[in-house]
Amino acid sequence: DGGITQSPKYLFRKEGQNVTLSCEQNLNHDAMYWYRQDPGQGLRLIYYSQIVNDFQKGDIAEGYSVSREKKESFPLTVTSAQKNPTAFYLCASQAGGGGVSNEKLFFGSGTQLSVL
């Protein structure tokens, strides 16, 4: 089955530690996104990538880094510079091209990151 997979489901970070969240998709989608969701709030864009080896900062990129070495993979690293990392992190992918059907974002099941 095609889909988008995030791991781990739960992650704990110690102070000063970098952690990496995995996101893999087998939908052959060009675009991938990372969102942060705080309790009771909407989704805020961290980083996005529209093509392999290229990515752009979103609205809240400080303290995060990404890579896009393969079309299928878009890992997110939460660095020690991110002082308030506790949140639910969602990865999404989107097919390229126009048309209403390509406006749809496909989301992974998320990673809950907490600080120890």
Added chain:
Amino acid sequence: GQSLEQPSEVTAVEGAIVQINCTYQTSGFYGLSWYQQHDGGAPTFLSYNALDGLEETGRFSSFLSRSDSYGYLLLQELQMKDSASYFCAVKAEAAGNKLTFGGGTRVLVKP
């Protein structure tokens, strides 16, 4: 900048109809999307409106008025499984053609 406003919470009984309004301010508007998210789960796509009017998909319908910068999601024949958060999201040039999400409306369906 951009802004989206939607009510924070709505409560209704099974079988009822609920309308979730979304007003937005942006420039270079392309379209309005709606997503459903159950607690702790992944958002799932419901609809996308680029043109004025009503789009119906089963029990859910979505409406857009570009001139009023307004849209709504209509949930009909409410079922317990419809208890979830619903997010509107705007696609606009002001955000580099990426989606900007509203804060979400939590819908609670009671028996």
